[in-house]
Amino acid sequence: MTPDHGSAVVVQASPALFLITASGDLDLDDIHPLEEALTAATQSRSRCTVLDLSGVTFADSVALNTLLAAHSAHRAAGRPWAIAGPYSPRVERLFALTGARRVLPPASDLSAARRLAGCHGDEHTDARRARRAHPFRRPGPSPSG
Template identity: 45%
Template sequence: MTMYDAVTTGDDAAREPGPKQQESGADGAPSPVFRERRDGTEVLTLSGDLDLDVVDEITPVLDAALAAQPDSLVIDLSGVTFADSSALNMLLRTHARTSLHLGGPLHPVVRRLFEITGIESVLNLHDSPAAALQAAARTQR
């Protein structure tokens, strides 16, 4: 059994997850991803540095959220302090699969990466997770 089994497999995947719970990573450290459903929308809250290793840890949870076939997905980036090209790739691939809404505010390092790459003109960025959730709800109607 992996740390994601309770969140991503069996009957739990069909039900709305309960309150946000902190998972532990492979090394016992807090997981960089939390998954929950708010108002019928899948929400992932990411934190820390999003590099290749962390993106690999997030991917199973992201795939499970997408397997729930949401009309839209919210990713809260307000706790992300760094992102590299693997994080950008993950966001773009997710954007191609569903209506993706990102909530900030973005850390200055992450904001700069988005500006340099031009990704902010492609993705739906919002000032807060609440604003992202509201926009996602509007796309579901």
């Protein structure tokens, strides 16, 4: 069991790139926002998807299953995608022990991931066109109730 560090998932979308940035712990309690973001990515009109896992400190088998499912969904939809790393030591260990690193290798950084996914180009134009970044949050009780 890991300390409760929580997680955050933020999405930025432009015509060229659907960028998902995850941070913190990705486990059974915190995976739903990432699942939603990855589903939105496969349905997006953006040319490609980049998932930035460089800020993820912990991932469990539920997170790994989610990533493998997203990999399959992107392939089935014919959507290019890549994962930006580097992975934290704990995430790297999970991927190394399961062999998933062969299927989900991280690019060294965001620029490398964009190139790997084939969505490199004018990153400054993409940033200007990108919709405001918005977090995917797990639904919970309202502050008033």
